[in-house]
Amino acid sequence: MSSSYPHLSLHVAGQWLSAASGGERPVINPADESVLATLPLAGPAELAVAAESAQRGFEQWRRVRPHDRYVILRRAAELLRERAGEIATVLTLEQGKPLAEAKREVTLSADIIDFQAEEGKRLYGRTVAPRVDGILSHTVQRVPVGPVAAFTPWNFPVNLPSRKLGSALAAGCSVVLKPAEETPGSAMLLVRCFLDAGVPAEAIQLVWGDPAQVSSFLIERPEIAKVSVTGSVAVGKLLGEQAARHVKRFTGELGGHAPVIVAEDMADGAGMGFVLKQSVTAKYRNAGQVCASPIRFYVPRAQLATFGERFAAASQKLQLGSGLDAATQMGPLAHARRIEDMERFVDDAVGQGARLLTGGHRVARPGFFFEPTVFAEAPLSSRVMQQEPFGPIAVIQPYDTLDGAIEQANALPYALGAYAFTRDLHTAHRLGEGIEAGMVGINHFGVSQPELPFGGHKESGLGQEQGAEGITHYTEVKTVTIGTPF
Template identity: 40%
Template sequence: MTAHTPALDLLAPDQRGILIGGTWREADSGDRFEVIDPADGSVITTVADASAGEAIEALDAAVEAQHSWSRTPPRERGEILRTAFELVTARADEFAALMSLEMGKTVAEARGEVAYGIEFFRWYAEEAVRIHGRYMQAPAGGSRLLTLKKPVGPCLFVTPWNFPLAMGTRKIGPAIAAGCTMVVKPAHQTPLTMLALAGVLAEAGLPDGVLNIVPTTDAAGVSEALMADDRLRKVSFTGSTGIGKVLVRQSAEQLLRVSMELGGNAPFLVFEDADVDAAVDGAMLAKMRNMGEACTAANRFLVHRSVAAEFAEKLGKRMGALTVGRGQDTGVDVGPLIDEKAVESVSQLVTDAIHDGATVVCGGQAPDGPGFFYPPTVLLDVPAESAINAEEIFGPVAPITTFDTEEEAVARANDTEYGLSSYAYTRDLARTIRLAESLDYGMVGINTGLVSNPAAPFGGVKASGFGREGGFEGIEEYLETTYVNLPAG
């Protein structure tokens, strides 16, 4: 039996289930799974555990709704998104409390995610009416060439636990705008925010069957069943590169349209001419957003030898002063990691780096439970070859490695299979241009620790995936192009 908490008030009792064709229902098996509070390991509530069969029923509903939804006027689709934007904005505090409860981030940070995440609905509300093709005369004359855009069709969205709202809205928003229906499988650690969002979209007027939700602990079975069905036309996944590769292989059988936002290993470069105080401010943003549990988080700090000690001292003071605790508590700056496995992984990387010769500036050791906490940690003089520079940390740890030349810094920054986001601090304009052109990343932040913006294309290269979310480019992921040849006369 779970205790009631006000953060759950966004969800009606029957809304903690499976959403198929506008109806909330239990799993046929009666199975439910527990949603755990990472701050103390307690059970928040339980949610219906969908099977592969129920996922196919959700796809049935999406397929049935696709024809009429694709013919809904763009303005109507946009107005639904706009209404949902306004409804979530009005309930921002409730969404933030719910997100903090199930994921662990502080309420203040959760409010930031609500503001960022729901902006995708406002952006794509405006883009829904700007889907267009072109008309031109054939170069040789004799005919006219017409192109038009059509929705891809039913989609599968697999969203991660670290941003329960934003990772959903930046997929759902353009899909709705483009006229696509969808089945969403939220992460089993954090399904509640997505279930609450589905309720808001229904309230905003989204027709039954356009959005279907299948919370499950059998992610592999559900995804495999859906992707084997030739009625599905697109899959969009945010998560680890390993799972992304599996999904890409599975998608090949049906030749699905695929968008993959995968792992990262973001370098944060600080050059000798940088404003060190500004770089520390940017590092706090790039490293500590979401306790470091973000694919865009600064993973490796590459700092010029001449400013490394100053940077490490100032960053250590800032990070060491942060208060760790339950995300809902007043005065807390850093919440828990998502689970015990995450704490073990971060702890091992730090231990190995210290063994390799790194110096601990602050933090460096996980506290005793309850809860899954790890303190903000700064490490100086981390050898370039240390595992912490090669693996995605996904925690509040800043390993600092020094460099001597720009060429060395760029080479080290690019020495990874990943290519999602990168950051650099310099006051040299020419160097800024060189970095933008030489860093092998989908996103480059110059003198800023924050690159995400709903109006900008989010995505990476290499093992960080392909496709873009957000910006003008994001809606193209949900549109197919039809070319029509028209006789001139």
């Protein structure tokens, strides 16, 4: 057990529980495969109590004035910043990413909470003029939807819960949060920030357990009014179907397969150098375990060999190691299952004729390390060109015309993030309009900011998080019309 890692507990009905009826499981450090702690798991008994408590918490929290909610949430963000060092260390221990990335995640999460706290004061309605005599007013209001079941994965264990907690609480909702069992410590410390800031104890429930059991149980509970999930397309579809059967509001931030189009004017000389520097950094951030991570790089056919060679050479230079080591540029994958999936992606691509430029193997050391991997000219039928690898794998593909590149970029049913590089303003607008995605970054990869909506099109999701749009998904529209009594 690590002295830097917290003792783990559920938070149910205002109480911290270090044991529960669902049993327990170990939490593994992905950098060395040591056991960090033991996680208690909720069973049906705890989940039922959590849902009931969330209803009570909702009735209490919704009556708090929006400005007072704002003050409390701003304090939660301040506490998150004050505790950023401790929380980032825990995040790195359980998830693996370099400590600098973990600290950035924590501080960015505080910024998200700040922004949503501000938006909670701006849930404006409107007044509509009556058509006939005898009507005093028509008003259209936004009211909190009710208790929310929120499910988040392990790749950003502070950022993703912060999006949901910040928006839901700012709107006046209560939350039953089910983060990933692989990364519980940082989520628990995040919840403590909200509670210590003054959020009522029953307004936030924190549970872990068997994912399928927890999700189906909570979605079916009558207290739960909305479901918000960040995860794979397959999981999102399943939970969306369950929510639809109970006619419950649903937001899904699901997977992607982000293309990168390098226009001809950026495919050589200084332009190529700029693209490569930006692309290698973005590709291997969090070991590629990012839903908007760039995967398919489309470059002019004449520059394919040079671009691929330089991308592979830069990938080979990355320093792999524990996220706590300041020299580390890429940490381990989050768990052993990711290693196994990377190997399947590689075997399939090689078997179908893709050229492996570098990587492709597990690193021979303790921990879940996989080499930065680059393919060129992978067949469209290969798994890496059809499914999100969610790991340190990039594919370099040629194109002959810009229209052809846009067509290839849009060929998949996923449309979360997409990127392009060009010096030409006309081409930039052409790419921005032509690429199908919820977020398109031109000449940079920073599409996720607290002020901007985050969400995908097609099978990459429903609804948005962050930005002014994020909070609205935790509200219902209500019309109140008042007439004269005589």
